[in-house]
Amino acid sequence: MPSTLSRVVVLVACTFLGLVCGTLYLYSSYGPQLAIRLSYSAADSSSIGLFGSVGIALSGPIAGVVVDTYGYTAALSLGAVGIVSGYACLQRQYDAAWASVSVSRSALFLVGCGSTFINSACLKCCAVTFPRMRGVATALPLALYGLSAMVFSVAGSMFFSGDPSAFLAFLARASFGVFVVCAPAVMLRDGATTPGQTENVPMVDLSRARSPLHAVSSHPVRALSPPRPAAEVSGARLLRSPRFWLLFITTGVLAAVGQMYIYSVGYMASALSVAQSDSVVNAEQNQRLQVSLLSVANCVGRLAAGISGDMVHSWHCPRRWLLVVPVIGLLVAQGSALAVSAPHRLSLASSLTGFFYGYTFCIMPLVVGDEFGLRHFSANWGLVGLAPVFPSYYLTSLFGQVYDSRSINGVCMSGRVCYDSVFYVTTLAVLLAAVSVALFNLTGRMRH
Structure with a gap:
């Protein structure tokens, strides 16, 4: 059984990792400027944003299998690669005025998939680490997930107003920075979690949380x-x-x-x-x-x-x-x-x-x-x-x-x-x- 301090560290790490999972909903704050720069129509721009949601929907079952089979490290790493590469690709498109709707859609699709992989790993880690208070433990990452767009939007208004390229670069770097600082604490739980502990977590709790759901009850089941x-x-x-x-x-x-x-x-x-x-x-x-x-x-x-x-x-x-x-x-x-x-x-x-x-x-x-x-x-x-x-x-x-x-x-x-x-x-x-x-x-x- 991990010490109280190590469990708290895991909870804090998962909470801040939740911050990078909700950046997809920032799209409307830079989407119109991206469309103007790349000469996209409004229809093209709207479809690009939608592909992020498609990524979330389609990657959910896959992310669950990866977490269950290969552990937190694999899911977190795949998620970080998806989010960082997605925003880096959008920034490069913007800077080079490289117009390709398919590439932009793929970039947001990667962000959506990456968000789901990280979110799934964090929620399961919290549920396993805090078996008696899963609802409260999973509530914190979900809260930051929901507030992520506000946090990054405020930062964008303060420091990157009028500069979509710098804002996209900030999203990529901030996501990578949060991953580097917080992910190791969760990855270490791969070795600390026994198969018995993992199997004892009802998938209903985790699927419900990924939805995301139930951020208030300390008795989710x-x-x-x-x-x-x-x-x-x-x-x-x-x-x-x-x-x-x-x-x-x-x-x-x-x-x-x-x-x-x-x-x-x-x-x-x-x-x-x-x-x-x-x-x-x-x-x-x-x-x-x-x-x-x-x-x-x-x-x-x-x-x-x-x-x-x-x-x-x-x-x-x-x-x-x-x-x-x-x-x-x-x-x-x-x-x-x-x-x-x-x-x-x-x-x-x-x-x-x-x-x-x-x-x-x-x-x-x-x-x-x-x-x-x-x-x-x-x-x-x-x-x-x-x-x-x-x-x-x-x-x-x-x-x-x-x-x-x-x-x-x-x-x-x-x-x-x-x-x-x-x-x-x-x-x-x-x-x-x-x-x-x-x-x-x-x-x-x-x-x-």
Whole structure:
């Protein structure tokens, strides 16, 4: 059993490593400038950001296998290579004005994959090192994961305002620096962890945390444990279940709406700033402000979902009813985005979107565990986690196409008219999610 001091060192190291895992959501703070430099359209730029999320989604199962089979060292090293090389590639593209959408997409894909590998290693290390308080131990890396975009965005505003190249270099160097300082403490746990210790960590906890999920409870298994389902459902039975597809649709739509906003808010801020003749520096500062608000609200939303999930569970009520919360919240967020006419008023829409996007990704794994059991949770949630990929691609592509159609030489001077029609589509999408949630809850009530 490691000493208390060594365990604390591991926890601190994992917490700060979590800081480099959330940099992907900074894209909107430099994406518009990168697009101008490389003559990308808004549609191209939006698709580049989306490839980061695709990297996260597709690398999740692989990262879990690497951590389980080869240990923390392999996963951390692969993750660091992915993140550092991704940002270094983007910086080189920017400096050389080397326009290649495929290369830019690959760079963000590497960042997404690297983030997942490091996050998976840190969360499992925390769970193994603190077997009696896994929820609290995994909460700290998740908190820094959620706040990462805000931390780096503030640093960018203070030291690299107006210089995207220097900011990209800073992201690469800072990520490498955090890895060099913190990773050794986690890597040493490879030798200290026995096979028995590793096997005793339920994969439900780790998969749930990677989602990321449950950053508040000190009893994660109890918090996730539902009123026991009639049977453990997985594989072909899961795919034949109408309730699985209702959850799949709901997750895909709500997450896609949030991701579209996250990767496009930079263009929204730019359009509103240009319409009011703001300076380039002010426009960039507003972009970074929106990223910071999304980051903080995302973190708070996760915490709120965990707390409300525990409360509802303690009252012996089904947590599936909490799916109504992000549906209503994101519906309000779409209306707020449509009503924005000035850059500073975008903050409300960003805060609402960040909060309810985070809430969605925290409450969904709880519901999956409640409905289909815990034995095959990792595989079940992995399937549900793929739901946003295609809806996100459609919505981000739509935003780019609409913005491009109303731009001249890549610049749109019409304010919210540059993109407002997209939010009518996202409003309809959220209404579709509302129907899906209603059917899911009503059929669940009849079943019980």
